[in-house]
Amino acid sequence: MSDERFILPGGVDARALPKVLLHDHLDGGLRPRTVVELAEEIGFELPERDPELLGRWFRESADSGSLTSYLSTFAVTVGVMQTAQALRRVAREAVVDLAEDGVIYAELRWAPEQHLGRGLDPDGAVRAVTEGIRQGIADARDAGRRIRVQQLLCGMRQGDRTAEIAELALRHQGAAPGQGGVCGFDLAGPEIGFPPSDHQDAFDLCAEEFFPVTVHAGEADGLDSIESALLDGRALRLGHGVRIADDIEVIAGAEDEVRAVLGPIAEWVKDRRIPLEVAPTSNLHSGGAGTLAEHPFDLLYELGFTVTVNTDNRLMSGTSTSLELTRLAAEFDYDLEDLAQFQYAAAEAAFLPSEDRDRLTDLIADGFDEARDE
Numbered sequence: 557m558s559d560e561r562f563i564l565p566g567g568v569d570a571r572a573l574p575k576v577l578l579h580d581h582l583d584g585g586l587r588p589r590t591v592v593e594l595a596e597e598i599g600f601e602l603p604e605r606d607p608e609l610l611g612r613w614f615r616e617s618a619d620s621g622s623l624t625s626y627l628s629t630f631a632v633t634v635g636v637m638q639t640a641q642a643l644r645r646v647a648r649e650a651v652v653d654l655a656e657d658g659v660i661y662a663e664l665r666w667a668p669e670q671h672l673g674r675g676l677d678p679d680g681a682v683r684a685v686t687e688g689i690r691q692g693i694a695d696a697r698d699a700g701r702r703i704r705v706q707q708l709l710c711g712m713r714q715g716d717r718t719a720e721i722a723e724l725a726l727r728h729q730g731a732a733p734g735q736g737g738v739c740g741f742d743l744a745g746p747e748i749g750f751p752p753s754d755h756q757d758a759f760d761l762c763a764e765e766f767f768p769v770t771v772h773a774g775e776a777d778g779l780d781s782i783e784s785a786l787l788d789g790r791a792l793r794l795g796h797g798v799r800i801a802d803d804i805e806v807i808a809g810a811e812d813e814v815r816a817v818l819g820p821i822a823e824w825v826k827d828r829r830i831p832l833e834v835a836p837t838s839n840l841h842s843g844g845a846g847t848l849a850e851h852p853f854d855l856l857y858e859l860g861f862t863v864t865v866n867t868d869n870r871l872m873s874g875t876s877t878s879l880e881l882t883r884l885a886a887e888f889d890y891d892l893e894d895l896a897q898f899q900y901a902a903a904e905a906a907f908l909p910s911e912d913r914d915r916l917t918d919l920i921a922d923g924f925d926e927a928r929d930e
């Protein structure tokens with residue numbers, strides 16, 4: 557199936573490359589048709605009832621520059637994900653869609669506290685998503701694709717249930733890595749005004765159990781938020797983290813050479829190789845105006861930061877991991893070596909045992925070798 561949108565400069569189809577996806581929201585990646593069908597089952601009012609028009613409504617609302625209309629898209633997806641059956645279906649389809657896009661390992665994140673409106677209990681909700689992921693992995697295998705998937709549970713930073721969600725995450729840790737269980741905790745929601753330090757109990761619980769943490773930080777808010785994610789949250793990765801650029805002063809260098817002075821936080825993030833879960837298209841949408849050329853992704857990569865490429869919300873951003881790669885390659889002239897680097901970085905940053913991460917690295921190397929030979 558040839559589709560120009562996925563073809564990289566040089567002719568390789570980005571979907572054929574093995575990819576690792578660390579930052580993808582379950583409630584941001586539904587198929588429009590599924591939203592329509594789930595809404596019908598529970599009598600949920602939609603802004604559009606035709607799947608194609610609804611898909612467009614999601615993309616346009618997300619890209620309107622208005623936070624209110626951006627958030628209204630999640631009111632719809634979360635609104636139709638309030639039963640075990642709905643959660644199971646959405647998780648299952650997400651895994652199938654990712655596998656179809658060539659993703660070999662993914663961490664899907666979601667906030668259980670937002671799915672209890674129709675009587676579901678938190679443990680039941682997590683069990684439903686776990687089952688859905690397992691079904692999706694089996695479906696993908698039947699279609700000849702290998703994918704491993706885990707969950708991250710998000711506590712909402714504007715709420716007061718993060719410690720409870722951290723405990724929930726700990727209770728549902730996967731016994732077999734990559735088979736649907738929970739592998740870490742995330743802090744999500746409106747960043748400005750809700751610093752990680754407000755949720756010390758949740759982070760302490762995770763730390764005491766040596767349970768991995770990532771935090772949305774440096775997406776809407778700046779360096780203080782990143783600092784709090786690292787110090788108070790003990791985050792092993794940063795969700796987006798792109799505002800780390802605020803701590804970098806670029807100075808004019810010779811042609812093709814980036815020279816910069818790094819502040820202490822940027823230096824720490826770079827030198828400790830703290831992975832940045834960057835989602836370029838989503839960043840442009842949530843950040844209002846701006847073009848990919850102005851996004852700090854390339855600057856961070858050139859300076860040696862550990863950057864990974866993510867989708868964030870596939871439905872709202874009209875994207876996939878492969879599309880993010882083709883967009884970046886077209887904008888910044890990346891070749892297969894660059895794209896492989898992003899995958900190695902993501903594999904190394906996965907919340908998996910080191911042996912499993914090494915295995916992912918081998919799969920990436922083999923897949924990119926194959927693509928080069930074709």
Ligand SMILES: [Zn+2]
Nearest residue numbers: 581772795868
């Ligand atoms: Zn996110």
